[in-house]
Amino acid sequence: MPIVELLNIRKAYDTKVAVEGLSLTIEPGTMFGLLGPNGSGKSSSIRMMIGITRPDSGTVNLFNRPFDRDALKRIGYLPEERGLYKKMKVLEQLVFMGQLHGLAAHVAETRARAWCERMQIADAIDKKTEELSKGMQQKIQFISCLLHEPDLIIMDEPFSGLDPVNATLLMDTLLDLRKQGKAILFSTHRMDQVEKLCDEIAIIYKGKLVLEGSMKAIKSSYPANRIHVHFTGDASFLDHPAIASAKTYTGLAEIVLNDPHAAQSVLARAIEQGAVITRFEVTEPTLEEIFIATVGESVDA
Amino acid sequence: MPSSLNNVWLIAKREYLERIRTKAFLLTTILIPLLMGGGGYLAGVLASRTHSTAHIAVLTASTGAGKLFGNDLKHELESAEDSQMTVDVADDTPAARARLDGLMKTGGEHLSAYLQVLPPANPAARPKFIYKPRSSSDIGTFQAIQSGIKNVLTQERLTTLGMKPSEIAALNAPVEIETVGGSTTAAFFGAYGLFFLMYMVIILYSMNTARSIIEEKSSRVFEVLLSTITPDEMLAGKILGVGSVGLTQVGVWMAAAGILGGAFAAASGGLHGQSIFSVGQLVSFVAFFLYGFMLYSSIAAALGAMTNSEQELQQLNMFLVMPLAFCMLCLLPIIKNPDSTLSRVVSLIPLCSPLLMNFRVSLGNPQPWELGLSCVLMTATIFGILWLSSRIYRVGILMYGKKPNLPEILRWLKYS
Numbered sequence: 001m002p003i004v005e006l007l008n009i010r011k012a013y014d015t016k017v018a019v020e021g022l023s024l025t026i027e028p029g030t031m032f033g034l035l036g037p038n039g040s041g042k043s044s045s046i047r048m049m050i051g052i053t054r055p056d057s058g059t060v061n062l063f064n065r066p067f068d069r070d071a072l073k074r075i076g077y078l079p080e081e082r083g084l085y086k087k088m089k090v091l092e093q094l095v096f097m098g099q100l101h102g103l104a105a106h107v108a109e110t111r112a113r114a115w116c117e118r119m120q121i122a123d124a125i126d127k128k129t130e131e132l133s134k135g136m137q138q139k140i141q142f143i144s145c146l147l148h149e150p151d152l153i154i155m156d157e158p159f160s161g162l163d164p165v166n167a168t169l170l171m172d173t174l175l176d177l178r179k180q181g182k183a184i185l186f187s188t189h190r191m192d193q194v195e196k197l198c199d200e201i202a203i204i205y206k207g208k209l210v211l212e213g214s215m216k217a218i219k220s221s222y223p224a225n226r227i228h229v230h231f232t233g234d235a236s237f238l239d240h241p242a243i244a245s246a247k248t249y250t251g252l253a254e255i256v257l258n259d260p261h262a263a264q265s266v267l268a269r270a271i272e273q274g275a276v277i278t279r280f281e282v283t284e285p286t287l288e289e290i291f292i293a294t295v296g297e298s299v300d301a
Numbered sequence: 302m303p304s305s306l307n308n309v310w311l312i313a314k315r316e317y318l319e320r321i322r323t324k325a326f327l328l329t330t331i332l333i334p335l336l337m338g339g340g341g342y343l344a345g346v347l348a349s350r351t352h353s354t355a356h357i358a359v360l361t362a363s364t365g366a367g368k369l370f371g372n373d374l375k376h377e378l379e380s381a382e383d384s385q386m387t388v389d390v391a392d393d394t395p396a397a398r399a400r401l402d403g404l405m406k407t408g409g410e411h412l413s414a415y416l417q418v419l420p421p422a423n424p425a426a427r428p429k430f431i432y433k434p435r436s437s438s439d440i441g442t443f444q445a446i447q448s449g450i451k452n453v454l455t456q457e458r459l460t461t462l463g464m465k466p467s468e469i470a471a472l473n474a475p476v477e478i479e480t481v482g483g484s485t486t487a488a489f490f491g492a493y494g495l496f497f498l499m500y501m502v503i504i505l506y507s508m509n510t511a512r513s514i515i516e517e518k519s520s521r522v523f524e525v526l527l528s529t530i531t532p533d534e535m536l537a538g539k540i541l542g543v544g545s546v547g548l549t550q551v552g553v554w555m556a557a558a559g560i561l562g563g564a565f566a567a568a569s570g571g572l573h574g575q576s577i578f579s580v581g582q583l584v585s586f587v588a589f590f591l592y593g594f595m596l597y598s599s600i601a602a603a604l605g606a607m608t609n610s611e612q613e614l615q616q617l618n619m620f621l622v623m624p625l626a627f628c629m630l631c632l633l634p635i636i637k638n639p640d641s642t643l644s645r646v647v648s649l650i651p652l653c654s655p656l657l658m659n660f661r662v663s664l665g666n667p668q669p670w671e672l673g674l675s676c677v678l679m680t681a682t683i684f685g686i687l688w689l690s691s692r693i694y695r696v697g698i699l700m701y702g703k704k705p706n707l708p709e710i711l712r713w714l715k716y717s
Contacts, residue, residue, distance in 0.1 A: 050528045051528075052527045073529065077525060077528035079524040081524060083521030083522035083523070084522060085315075085319070096315055099311050100308060
């Protein structure tokens with residue numbers, strides 16, 4: 001049973017087409033990455049998914065049924081632009097958000113306290129939002145969209161502005177939620193995070209879907225023609241005729257091969273010429289490379 | 302539906318609690334009545350103590366009736382109840398005129414004006430007056446002199462007809478009328494006070510509604526809210542929440558006024574036990590007040606949705622202030638004749654009804670059908686404006702950073 005199903009949706013503002021012919025499906029227990037350059041239609045798509053705006057044409061199905069506002073109580077949404085009431089105390093704020101999502105006040109309060117404990121901000125619970133650091137505010141907002149135990153969690157750039165410790169805390173929480181069978185959709189520019197977390201991805205460019213599928217399938221559809229070598233000593237093996245291009249950093253070379261089968265011969269050449277290899281890895285292109293390649297192709301098209 | 306009502310309730314409750322806990326609320330609750338009362342008292346005191354104190358000169362014929370008139374006028378202007386001028390009486394000669402003209406030019410002796418009294422063509426006619434002020438816009442002095450002249454002429458004529466000065470004074474004494482059922486003056490100023498109270502609170506709280514929407518836009522909270530509730534619910538909640546704060550404030554004032562009034566009545570031995578306001582007046586005030594609130598708050602909400610900052614809002618303020626200013630203009634005709642056709646028509650204009658129809662309830666006798674019609678019209682207008690506002694709001698809150706122009710706003714109305 002798909003959690004979200006977009007069928008051929010389109011949205012235009014005046015003369016600008018924000019989203020065109022977009023279809024995608026998100027299954028329960030999936031971490032879904034929505035990628036795309038700025039202004040490509042990610043936020044517009046998300047807004048249509050949760051009924052903030054309505055598509056001009058096409059269908060939005062939530063929880064296997066046509067869009068219905070009741071379904072919104074089962075969704076948690078963290079918009080890219082963060083917003084909290086500055087003068088409200090943390091607990092009041094969380095209870096208010098919980099109530100708006102249909103929770104009774106006492107249930108919301110119990111859960112809010114538990115979550116603050118878990119997110120390590122229990123000390124802040126009686127403070128006003130404006131007294132808190134940006135990272136803390138972000139955690140509060142994160143909690144506010146999980147209080148009502150939504151089955152679909154939508155997060156726009158959830159890790160931006162967080163230090164690595166807190167980003168990891170949030171990631172672990174999201175992975176935990178996925179394990180519980182929740183569907184999680186997030187949009188981000190950080191390809192390394194997507195690569196680490198997502199089962200499925202969709203790349204949108206200029207309002208159109210240019211690539212969609214499971215991370216594994218997408219990556220394996222590209223040849224394993226990348227080599228990452230950690231080495232010391234002579235770098236002249238990089239002249240190997242099978243190497244299409246190579247970027248060298250201190251003690252690291254990122255190589256793109258003409259011929260995916262030439263990896264062994266590159267390794268042999270390196271040893272032969274006296275380089276000391278500490279790590280040698282043959283891989284598919286990174287998601288970032290795929291992203292740039294895909295979006296680049298669309299630009300040409 | 303219940304869930305949607307619940308959302309409205311939650312938004313309104315949050316808005317209400319946040320506002321009512323602020324120091325600003327406490328301050329305005331205490332300060333506004335103090336300022337209004339203090340200001341009213343001060344204005345009253347000042348008005349009762351303000352007399353014309355100008356220094357003028359009167360030039361008359363050197364003998365006979367002319368001289369007599371000059372001295373009478375001097376007496377009148379220097380010692381009458383509402384005039385404390387300094388008056389010099391001199392003979393009307395070219396030299397005297399030249400001297401006074403010189404003084405007026407240089408501003409010497411603080412001379413404000415001089416008056417030339419020319420003898421009448423025949424004894425039965427009035428003398429001719431030529432008034433030469435230093436500043437032609439000094440209307441206070443002019444009016445004092447005008448009424449002084451009239452009084453003196455009347456007195457002189459009555460004297461020639463054979464009346465004694467004491468008889469003339471008795472004739473000119475003010476008439477005292479006792480009104481059954483409380484003082485008319487008090488009732489009038491009561492109604493006037495209610496008018497301004499409503500005026501002020503409407504402006505104050507409709508601006509608050511607009512501000513609260515802008516605040517929400519700039520803090521970006523609404524995008525989270527919109528993922529569970531509709532813009533209409535949010536708008537309704539905001540208007541109700543901010544409006545209830547205003548009602549609470551007015552409620553506090555009314556209760557305080559009631560207690561103070563009661564204490565005052567008790568202290569003065571219960572002789573003047575009647576309240577200034579009748580029950581009907583109070584009911585009408587509360588009802589029209591609610592209507593006014595809803596009307597102007599919904600306009601304010603639309604203005605808030607169109608703008609991104611306080612500064613931008615200021616530029617659109619006139620949409621709120623202009624109808625209210627129009628109501629002020631209509632006050633005078635309504636005071637003169639509360640049930641004239643003009644009064645009836647303007648008090649039926651929905652944006653004016655809250656202030657003007659309520660005023661007429663105090664002053665005149667609006668027919669029940671007029672009250673009913675104005676309520677119907679206001680209700681329809683409120684729904685109309687809310688419908689418009691919520692559409693502007695729906696699109697406007699998602700457009701930020703950009704100030705919309707009129708064609709864009711019209712286009713927004715087509716989206717939903």
